[in-house]
Amino acid sequence: MNQITMKLQADHLIMEALKEDISSEDVTTNAVMKEAVTGEVDLICKQDGVIAGLEVFKRVFYLLDEKVETELFCKDGDEVKNGQLLGKVTGDIRVLLSGERVALNYLQRMSGIATYTHSVAALLEGSKTKLLDTRKTTPNMRIFEKYAVRVGGGFNHRYNLSDGVLLKDNHIGAAGSVTKAVKMAKEYAPFVRKIEVEVENLDMVKEAVDAGADIIMLDNMSVEEMQEAVRIIDGRAETECSGNVTKENIENLTAIGVDYISSGALTHSVGILDLSLKNMKPIHG
Numbered sequence: 001m002n003q004i005t006m007k008l009q010a011d012h013l014i015m016e017a018l019k020e021d022i023s024s025e026d027v028t029t030n031a032v033m034k035e036a037v038t039g040e041v042d043l044i045c046k047q048d049g050v051i052a053g054l055e056v057f058k059r060v061f062y063l064l065d066e067k068v069e070t071e072l073f074c075k076d077g078d079e080v081k082n083g084q085l086l087g088k089v090t091g092d093i094r095v096l097l098s099g100e101r102v103a104l105n106y107l108q109r110m111s112g113i114a115t116y117t118h119s120v121a122a123l124l125e126g127s128k129t130k131l132l133d134t135r136k137t138t139p140n141m142r143i144f145e146k147y148a149v150r151v152g153g154g155f156n157h158r159y160n161l162s163d164g165v166l167l168k169d170n171h172i173g174a175a176g177s178v179t180k181a182v183k184m185a186k187e188y189a190p191f192v193r194k195i196e197v198e199v200e201n202l203d204m205v206k207e208a209v210d211a212g213a214d215i216i217m218l219d220n221m222s223v224e225e226m227q228e229a230v231r232i233i234d235g236r237a238e239t240e241c242s243g244n245v246t247k248e249n250i251e252n253l254t255a256i257g258v259d260y261i262s263s264g265a266l267t268h269s270v271g272i273l274d275l276s277l278k279n280m281k282p283i284h285g
Contacts, residue, residue, distance in 0.1 A: 001055055001147050009143050014060055016140070017102045029097040039093035039282045041100075043072075045084040047274040050118045052076050052151040053110030054087070056144060060103035065095040076151050077114070086275070093282065100277050109141070110148035111273035117152025117266050120247045127254045129261055132157040132240070136264035145267045157262055165195045166217070172197075178204055182211035196240070205229045209236050218258070219243050226256045 001010065043057075054076055061068040068091030074080060089096055121131050133149040134157055135142070146156050158164050167181045175181035178197060185195045196215035197208040202225060208216045209232065216233060218226045220243035230239055238259045245253065245263035253261055 001143075005143075006055065006059060010056065010059070011063065013140055013143070014056070014063055014102070014106075017105070018060070018063065018099070021102055022098060026094070026098040029094050033094045033097070036092045036094065037282050038091065039096060039280060040088055040090040041096050041277045041280040042085055043087040043089065044276050044278050045080045045086055045273075046082055046276055048081050049079070049111055049115035049273040050152055051078050051080045051086065051107075051111050051273070052114035052148040053107045053144065056110065057103045057107040060099045060106065061089060061091065061095060064099050065092055067091060068095055089277070090283070093280065096277075096280065104275060104277060106144060108272035108275050109138075110144055110151075111275065112270045113145055113148035113267055114152035115273050116247070116270040117149050117154040120250060120263065120266065121153035123247065123250050124254060124261070129254055129258055130155050131266075132260050132262040133266045134242075134262050134264040135160070136268045138267070149266050152266075154266060155260075164193050165189050166198065167196065167213075168198045169200065169219075178207040178213075179211045182208070182213055186212070198242075199229075201225070202228060202232065205232050209233055213237050215240060217242050217262075223252060223256065226253075226258065230257050 051074055054072055058070040061070060068089065070087060070089050072087040074086050080086060117131070124131055131154040133146055133154055137145045142159070146159065149156060158166060165185045167185060172178055172181045175184055182195060182197060189195065194214040196217055197213040198217040198219045199205050199208050200219055200221065205216060215238040217240045218229050221229065226241055233239055240260040240262055241253055241256065241258045242262045245261055246265045250261060
């Protein structure tokens with residue numbers, strides 16, 4: 001995540017997270033630290049995985065105090081090991097204590113997503129199929145979670161509803177048919193926007209192809225149906241399969257030959273990567 005994106009899209013979210021954690025003051029820290037004392041603390045990995053979100057971790061402390069220095073011994077995308085020293089944070093101990101939880105929450109969550117995505121993407125190696133995320137993200141965490149997917153080796157689907165046209169079942173129901181929905185989308189959307197259609201059966205596949213859809217999403221269809229759908233489409237549109245895709249079943253889908261597999265599980269069903277800030281101590285002199 002570059003500094004422009006961080007400042008425009010992430011800083012205000014990080015500040016809201018800090019305000020959530022400190023609604024008036026950090027009572028505990030203010031009780032034990034009456035004045036500014038410079039100290040340092042170690043960032044330690046407690047579980048094997050893929051690290052993601054180091055710049056966000058660093059930014060939490062920076063927003064509290066620009067004089068805080070964060071020294072990192074790894075970079076986003078690195079595989080890290082239990083017990084590894086990942087970095088050190090140096091500055092006013094009050095800032096280190098007050099920012100600790102928020103900084104770790106971001107780093108643990110993003111690293112958990114990157115770790116899981118990395119393990120799923122590995123199952124697609126050697127195939128033409130790309131692994132995509134979805135919009136099934138935690139509210140106010142999308143920019144962080146989708147970044148973590150990329151770090152883990154996945155690709156982003158739409159960032160939000162303004163990104164592109166995706167005609168799902170309820171849009172099609174509202175429009176009256178696949179054909180009508182595609183026609184209206186072509187008339188309204190800028191010509192640079194691709195039009196994707198979600199289909200649930202082979203009749204809808206044929207209708208989407210004839211209507212001129214750019215991408216056809218095969219939603220919750222059987223492996224046999226998807227194989228037939230790819231044959232029907234025959235390269236006239238890009239193909240995506242979706243619906244309850246997990247690490248446990250994705251290998252069954254790779255042989256179908258779709259261009260993309262999207263999985264909400266990359267962001268909505270992952271755990272954290274266990275990380276900790278330890279060995280806080282003042283620096284004298």
